[in-house]
Amino acid sequence: xxxxxxxLFLEVxxxxxxxxxxxxxxxxTNAADRDDLYQEILLSVWQALPQFKGQAKLxxxxxxxxxxxxxxxxxxxxxxxxxxxxxxxEVPDLTSTPEERERVAWLYAxxxxxxxxxxxxxxxxxxxxxxTDMAEITGLSETNIRVRxxxxxxxxxxxxxxxxxxx
Amino acid sequence: MTFDEIESTWALQHRAQAGAADLPxxxxxxxxxxxxxxRLLVLGACSLVFSLLAMQVLxxxxxxxxxxxxxxxxxxxxxxxxxxxxxxxxxxxxxxLRHRRLARGRAESVRDVVSLSLAGVEAEMSDYRLGxxxxxxxxAHSLLSVYLNQPVAQVxxxxxxxxxxxxxxxxxxxxxxxxxxxxxxLRPERDRLKATLEQLENIQA
Numbered sequence: 001x002x003x004x005x006x007x008l009f010l011e012v013x014x015x016x017x018x019x020x021x022x023x024x025x026x027x028x029t030n031a032a033d034r035d036d037l038y039q040e041i042l043l044s045v046w047q048a049l050p051q052f053k054g055q056a057k058l059x060x061x062x063x064x065x066x067x068x069x070x071x072x073x074x075x076x077x078x079x080x081x082x083x084x085x086x087x088x089x090e091v092p093d094l095t096s097t098p099e100e101r102e103r104v105a106w107l108y109a110x111x112x113x114x115x116x117x118x119x120x121x122x123x124x125x126x127x128x129x130x131x132t133d134m135a136e137i138t139g140l141s142e143t144n145i146r147v148r149x150x151x152x153x154x155x156x157x158x159x160x161x162x163x164x165x166x167x
Numbered sequence: 168m169t170f171d172e173i174e175s176t177w178a179l180q181h182r183a184q185a186g187a188a189d190l191p192x193x194x195x196x197x198x199x200x201x202x203x204x205x206r207l208l209v210l211g212a213c214s215l216v217f218s219l220l221a222m223q224v225l226x227x228x229x230x231x232x233x234x235x236x237x238x239x240x241x242x243x244x245x246x247x248x249x250x251x252x253x254x255x256x257x258x259x260x261x262x263x264l265r266h267r268r269l270a271r272g273r274a275e276s277v278r279d280v281v282s283l284s285l286a287g288v289e290a291e292m293s294d295y296r297l298g299x300x301x302x303x304x305x306x307a308h309s310l311l312s313v314y315l316n317q318p319v320a321q322v323x324x325x326x327x328x329x330x331x332x333x334x335x336x337x338x339x340x341x342x343x344x345x346x347x348x349x350x351x352x353l354r355p356e357r358d359r360l361k362a363t364l365e366q367l368e369n370i371q372a
Binding site: 006009010013014018022039042043044046047048051052061064065067068069071072074094095100103104106107115116117118120126136137138139140141144153156157160161 | 168169170172173174176177179180190193194197200201270271273274275276277278279280281284356360363366367369
């Protein structure tokens with residue numbers, strides 16, 4: 001009989017791997033750190049799944065675990081990471097062409113200039129998460145989230161000034 | 168670049184299928200990683216229990232061999248040793264409970280998890296500060312043991328001084344390493360988590 005946690009994890013990965021990948025990319029600045037954080041988030045999600053009782057949507061639950069993990073994540077020492085605690089797990093690419101990759105990488109570089117909590121909020125916003133779920137994920141009130149997002153959007157637009165791509 | 172353009176750039180990511188990875192291989196990798204971490208934790212806990220037991224055995228053997236004329240001194244030494252052991256055991260229990268609280272709170276809201284982590288780091292820092300005093304007691308205990316095991320009247324001040332110097336040097340080195348960990352790891356970590364938590368506070372209108 002298949003393990004229910006295994007089944008749930010597979011469902012999470014099939015449906016919500018994108019959010020784990022995006023979180024890792026927004027919080028880590030280089031490829032090795034990105035792989036490291038990706039691994040940490042997947043492990044945290046796996047470990048948190050037994051506590052999932054279905055009160056919230058699975059996606060909200062995964063967002064909560066992923067962003068908590070990212071905000072608490074510390075860069076591992078290179079030696080520790082390569083010799084002790086690393087398995088061959090690389091962040092999958094979510095883009096299809098080199099041009100798209102370049103544009104998305106540029107956007108991530110701008111997002112990384114924001115403070116960590118603002119990064120969380122803008123990621124949730126760009127992923128079209130509603131304000132009620134955002135409040136549940138972050139612990140902030142909806143009013144606060146609205147006010148902050150208004151400011152973050154302006155800030156991100158300012159950071160993106162000078163960037164002219166054909167969209 | 169306008170915010171609409173930012174949103175459309177973000178949307179480019181949805182075209183690719185994230186679930187294309189080899190899921191069974193990923194599951195195996197995660198399971199083996201979790202098992203490895205669990206094994207490391209169990210190994211660490213076993214080593215600590217073994218060290219504590221070994222310390223007790225060595226101490227009692229030592230107590231039997233050493234001829235101390237003053238029984239009260241011997242008793243005081245025994246109490247000091249047991250007191251230190253008790254502090255270490257209590258500290259281990261506290262560390263375990265802290266880890267368990269953090270593991271259980273993994274799925275709370277982001278703000279709750281950050282405050283839990285911050286509380287954990289602050290508790291660890293206070294343990295380190297307490298550790299400074301425990302180290303001083305350990306030094307005193309070791310010096311007392313050396314003094315009782317090889318009385319100055321028999322070995323002379325030079326031999327005693329050499330042993331005492333070695334003990335102090337070893338503990339000073341340990342103390343320096345611990346202080347370095349406190350200053351370079353824990354303090355910045357506490358500041359980082361504090362700043363994150365401040366960002367997660369609701370601003371009153």
